[in-house]
Amino acid sequence: MHTIWKGAISFGLVNIPVKLYKATDSPSIPLRQLHNVCNTPIQYKKHCPTCDIDVSGKDIVKGYEYEKDTFKVVNEETLEKLQSDNSPKAVSIQQFVSVTEIDPVYYHTSYYLGPDATGHKPYALLHEALHETNKAGIATIVLRQKEHLALIRPYDNVLLMETMHFPENLRSTEQVPDLPKETTVSEKELATAEKLIEQLTEPFEPAAFKNTYAERFKDALLNTETMISAGETHKKETNVHDLMKTLQASIDQTQPEQHPPKKQKTARKTKTAPGKKAT
Structure with a gap:
């Protein structure tokens, strides 16, 4: 597991050296954009419209747009200094709360906090104390030049x-269009809805839910689409799951009893795919 941050958790006078690891994966299906004439992947170039030239990475700087089309150039040294000045390698717990007090809308990304070699005892102490009190710590941390509010809680045997x-990052619900303003719900309708909810209520078992979209997507794609190589302008039929059926059908068509003995060898020849030489 790749370490993405090293620092320490602190609360009171306690200091716990820790390492940060990504707790979740976000699998995606890698689809490339291709030129529909030759199936070659499309390339993207960095281009300056004012100079009308393509620009390489060494000629690019970062800038902060403080007014419309007005920028303050920020070099890497300045960014590194700002980060070192404003982001000490520490997660300072400012208070403890009950997890049930936090609305899930505030959650962003999950990370595992693992102990450093010298922090096993205080790490275990904080984990056990949070578990026994059913509390979580509220802290702040700077990751990738951005400050985050953070919640630290026990999960299995890890923090x-x-x-x-932050509250200011949440959009107002008033921005949601077409929300019902005044809708009357009868007691009978409400009772029926509540009964249905009660009937469908079960203990949450995460293992019962699986992300099957990627598998279904790949399976459907391989079964219905043609496989193509970059630079080719023709398609080759490669139905993976029906390959054995196709081969068997070809064998059945070339059985000796279906053709005169003298033409048996000729009948065994199969059609050559476009673009290939017969063998």
Whole structure:
């Protein structure tokens, strides 16, 4: 597991050296954009419209747009200094709360906090204390030049850190269009809905839910689409799951009893795919 941050958790006078690891994966299906004429992947170039030239990485700087089309250039040295000045390698717990007090809308990303070699005892102490009191710590941390609110809680045998949105980052619910303003719900309708909810209520078992979209997508794609190589302008039929059926059908068509003995060898020849030489 790749370490993405090293620092320490502190509360009171206690200091716990820790390492930060990503707790979740976000698998995605890698789809490339291709030129529909030759199936070659599309390339993207960095281009300056004012100079009308392509620009390489060494000629690019970062800038902060403080007014419309007005920038303050920020070099890497300045960014590193700002980060070192404003982001000490510490997660300072400012208070403890009950996890049930936190609305999930504030949660952003989950990380595992693992102990450093010298921090096993205080790490275990904090984990056990949070578990026994059913509490979580509220802290702040700077990751990738961005400050986050964070919640630290026990999860199995590890400390889990959830980065959180600041209140000002949440959009107002008033921005949601077409919300019902005044809708009357009858007692009978409400009672029926509550009964249905009660009937469908079960203990949450995470293992019962699986992300099957990627498998279904790949399976459907391989069964219905043609496989193509970059630079080719023709398609080759490669139905993976029906390959054995196709081969068997070809064998059945070339059985000796279906053709005169003298033409048996000729009948065994199969059609050559476009673009290939016959063998």
